Amino acid sequence: MTLSPVDVATTREVRVRAPGKVNLSLHVGPVDADGYHPLTTVFQAVSVFEEVTARTSDERLVTVSGPQHELVPTDSSNLAMRAAELLADAAGIDEGVHLHIDKGVPVAGGMAGGSADAAAALLACDALWQTGLSRADLLELAARLGSDVPFVLQGHTAVGQGRGDLLTPVLGRGEFHWAFAVQDRGLSAGVVYGALDALRGGTSDVALPPHVDDDVPLLQALRAGDARALGAALHNDLQPAALELDPRLAEPLAVAQDAGALGVVVSGSGPTVAALARSRQHALVLAAAFTASGAADRVLTASGPVPGARVVAAD
Numbered sequence: 001m002t003l004s005p006v007d008v009a010t011t012r013e014v015r016v017r018a019p020g021k022v023n024l025s026l027h028v029g030p031v032d033a034d035g036y037h038p039l040t041t042v043f044q045a046v047s048v049f050e051e052v053t054a055r056t057s058d059e060r061l062v063t064v065s066g067p068q069h070e071l072v073p074t075d076s077s078n079l080a081m082r083a084a085e086l087l088a089d090a091a092g093i094d095e096g097v098h099l100h101i102d103k104g105v106p107v108a109g110g111m112a113g114g115s116a117d118a119a120a121a122l123l124a125c126d127a128l129w130q131t132g133l134s135r136a137d138l139l140e141l142a143a144r145l146g147s148d149v150p151f152v153l154q155g156h157t158a159v160g161q162g163r164g165d166l167l168t169p170v171l172g173r174g175e176f177h178w179a180f181a182v183q184d185r186g187l188s189a190g191v192v193y194g195a196l197d198a199l200r201g202g203t204s205d206v207a208l209p210p211h212v213d214d215d216v217p218l219l220q221a222l223r224a225g226d227a228r229a230l231g232a233a234l235h236n237d238l239q240p241a242a243l244e245l246d247p248r249l250a251e252p253l254a255v256a257q258d259a260g261a262l263g264v265v266v267s268g269s270g271p272t273v274a275a276l277a278r279s280r281q282h283a284l285v286l287a288a289a290f291t292a293s294g295a296a297d298r299v300l301t302a303s304g305p306v307p308g309a310r311v312v313a314a315d
């Protein structure tokens with residue numbers, strides 16, 4: 001939805017929807033002096049959504065609803081509020097705002113839920129305050145909020161380099177169907193990267209991540225819309241570290257394989273496990289297998305790619 005300037009001038013409430021993501025491949029290089037790792041990753045945005053509503057208000061406050069809402073901070077550490085404050089500073093805005101987050105993406109699940117809130121809040125407040133900032137400005141602010149935030153702003157399928165924030169769109173066709181095994185317990189991305197460093201026993205032997213053009217089977221699978229080839233090409237360097245921290249993740253990985261998933265991988269830093277299905281129907285079969293085995297606290301099905309953060313309503 002595109003808002004005309006006239007609409008925006010009188011707007012008091014903007015609702016934005018932003019997707020979660022799965023990393024189809026994630027190659028991690030050696031830790032740098034800032035504690036970050038150079039990445040080559042291919043992201044796909046999937047149809048599991050956060051909705052953030054920004055309303056004009058005298059104060060700045062956050063409220064949260066939806067699954068696991070009690071795990072989300074409502075103080076100034078909330079990523080959506082940090083996004084609103086960063087945008088206000090950048091645009092010289094001195095306004096209050098009430099951000100309401102309706103969660104659909106697992107919290108601390110490796111699917112970029114907090115990042116989606118940050119991206120959605122950036123877009124919603126930008127429309128509410130009519131900042132006049134460019135899309136490039138918003139992407140730059142997004143990267144300052146977190147490595148995954150630029151991708152969930154952009155959506156679709158993209159290569160991420162640098163910290164994951166330097167994006168190049170990937171041309172592809174077709175729709176892919178997923179089942180996700182969600183856990184009540186979360187994993188912190190920083191802790192999982194630290195566990196990978198420990199498993200590697202120091203950084204001297206760790207190679208830089210490969211150039212994305214070397215990920216030929218994955219890129220060919222996306223270009224052809226070939227789910228079977230994509231399943232065989234799924235890869236995550238963080239998976240052994242996530243498994244070391246949470247050995248019970250071996251169960252959903254095995255359950256998905258037994259139930260005929262085309263491929264199965266820990267999503268980002270975990271603990272969500274992503275299983276690629278043959279069809280929408282088969283995604284429901286994989287989700288049922290997760291539930292029946294007791295290997296997931298909750299299941300989700302979704303398809304991808306989907307667009308990034310979008311305004312869905314404005315009053």
Ligand SMILES: C[C@](O)(CO)[C@H](O)COP(=O)(O)OP(=O)(O)OC[C@H]1O[C@@H](n2ccc(N)nc2=O)[C@H](O)[C@@H]1O
Pocket residue numbers: 023026035036037038039041110112115145146147148149162163164189190191193268269
């Ligand atoms: C695991 C992924 O989700 C894969 O897309 C991301 O790399 C994590 O993205 P994120 O949660 O947005 O991460 P940030 O908020 O930027 O960083 C959290 C922590 O993860 C680690 N981190 C993150 C990105 C990166 N390229 N190298 C890192 O080592 C750092 O310890 C950092 O302090």
Ligand SMILES: Nc1ncnc2c1ncn2[C@@H]1O[C@H](COP(=O)(O)OP(=O)(O)OP(=O)(O)O)[C@@H](O)[C@H]1O
Pocket residue numbers: 071072073077078079080101106107108109110111112113114115117118148186187189268269270
């Ligand atoms: N709006 C928010 N939604 C969710 N978590 C938030 C939010 N703001 C701050 N947090 C904090 O950030 C932590 C990470 O949550 P998040 O859902 O972003 O993890 P994630 O999906 O694993 O992220 P990623 O995949 O980007 O690593 C949570 O434990 C929570 O304390």
